[in-house]
Amino acid sequence: GAPVSLPKPYYSDERSGITIYNADMREVLPHLGDQSVDIVWTDPPYGNNNNNGDLIHNWEKALGRPHDCESNPRPIANDGPEEMRREVDYMLTEAARFLKRESCCCCCCCGGGPKPTFAWVANRMDDKGLSFFHAVVWDKGGLGMGWKYRRNYEMVMVAHRKGGKLKWEWGGSGAETANVVRIGKIIPQKDDHPTPKPVTLVSHFLRLHAKPGDLVVDPFMGSGPTAVAAKEAKCRFIGIEIEERWCEMAVKRLAQEVLF
Numbered sequence: 010g011a012p013v014s015l016p017k018p019y020y021s022d023e024r025s026g027i028t029i030y031n032a033d034m035r036e037v038l039p040h041l042g043d044q045s046v047d048i049v050w051t052d053p054p055y056g057n058n059n060n061n062g063d064l065i066h067n068w069e070k071a072l073g074r075p076h077d078c079e080s081n082p083r084p085i086a087n088d089g090p091e092e093m094r095r096e097v098d099y100m101l102t103e104a105a106r107f108l109k110r111e112s113c114c115c116c117c118c119c120g121g122g123p124k125p126t127f128a129w130v131a132n133r134m135d136d137k138g139l140s141f142f143h144a145v146v147w148d149k150g151g152l153g154m155g156w157k158y159r160r161n162y163e164m165v166m167v168a169h170r171k172g173g174k175l176k177w178e179w180g181g182s183g184a185e186t187a188n189v190v191r192i193g194k195i196i197p198q199k200d201d202h203p204t205p206k207p208v209t210l211v212s213h214f215l216r217l218h219a220k221p222g223d224l225v226v227d228p229f230m231g232s233g234p235t236a237v238a239a240k241e242a243k244c245r246f247i248g249i250e251i252e253e254r255w256c257e258m259a260v261k262r263l264a265q266e267v268l269f
Contacts, residue, residue, distance in 0.1 A: 015040045019256045020263075026224075026245030027236060027263065031256040034100060034228040034249045041107040041247070047176060047223035048244070049104050050214055050235050052117040052206050056093030056126060090124075098133060100228050105138025107226075110173035113218040114139055117206065120146065120164045121155070127164045139168040142175050147210060149194035165190075165214065179217040186217060202232040202255055211238035219244050233259025 019031040030037050097116070104114050118130045127144060134141040145165045152159045169175040179186060190213055195205045211234050219225060221243035227235040230248035232255045239246035240263060250256050 019253075020260045022263075025240055027240060027248075028246070029230065029233075029236065029248045029250070029256055029259060031251070031253045032249055033251055034096075034103075037247070037249050038100070038103040038107070038228060041103070041226070043106055044109045044170075045224065046104075046107045046226050047109055047112055048215070048219050048225045049100075049108065049112075049114040049116070049227070050211055050225060050238075051100070051115070051227045051229045052204070052231060052235075053097050053100065053229045054093045055119045055204075056090040056124070094129075096229075097130065098137065101133055101137035101139060103228075105170060108139075108170045108173075109176075110170055111176045112170045112173060113176045113214075114168045115214050115218070116166045116168075117147075118164050118166055119160070120162050121158060121160050127166065130166045131168075134166065134168040135171075138171050140171045140173075141166065141168045143167045143188060146189045148189055148191045150191065151194065165210075167214075176218050178220045202258070205232060206234045208234045208237045208241075211235050212241060215239065215242045215244065230259060231255050233262050237262050 016030055016032045016036050018028050020027070020029040022028075101114075101116075108114060114134070116130055116134075118126050120127055131141045131144065143166075145167060147163045147165060149161050149163065151161055154160050167175070177184075190210065192207050192210050192213070195201075195207055215225070215238055219239075219242055222245065224245045224247070225235065225239045225242075227246070227248045230236065230250040233248065233250075236246055236248050236259050248259065250259065
């Protein structure tokens, strides 16, 4: 059942309808009412142990990136393969309950291989009570990490509540858009979140699936790109992030005169 009480918000702004929790999503998601949420947009752990002494961390160290980085590992919570599956399963199960019949769930995941995480996420969406709709490719440009085939794209898996339909706000029900989004990646600096998503990437999907006043939920908020995009789109927002330093960064971003 639901926890006894909802954690105190880390940040709350009634005027914009934005609330941030420094908590585990299991402390917050059960409190969301059934069919009360319009959009989920989230970037969960990929299950790759990113920046935990792995290829990405060693590459940063070898190239002196991020700039001025002391090359200390910056592990992401719950980023091992088993932990990732457990976290994403829980999130999808809850999303199937709290999303409205006309809704959208956008979940980032890695593309390519050798582990077909994108296929696992699509199948789990269907298994947990959502209907997988489409895999959108985020073309990050440049030449990414990897061996032989270099990774320069990630994927955003799009689904909606099972038995409902995809919420579509882009110029009416008949408007169409490409399934490849070309937006440059962010090279994280030493104090940044190790796997930041561009606000423009989130904004692209909110333009397609959200309208002002809609409620957007991000159970893996990181440093807050979804929060910033939701504020720009005049959507209400609930963000959950387990690490306090990223909550702090998200609040600072929301306070900027010019959102970034």
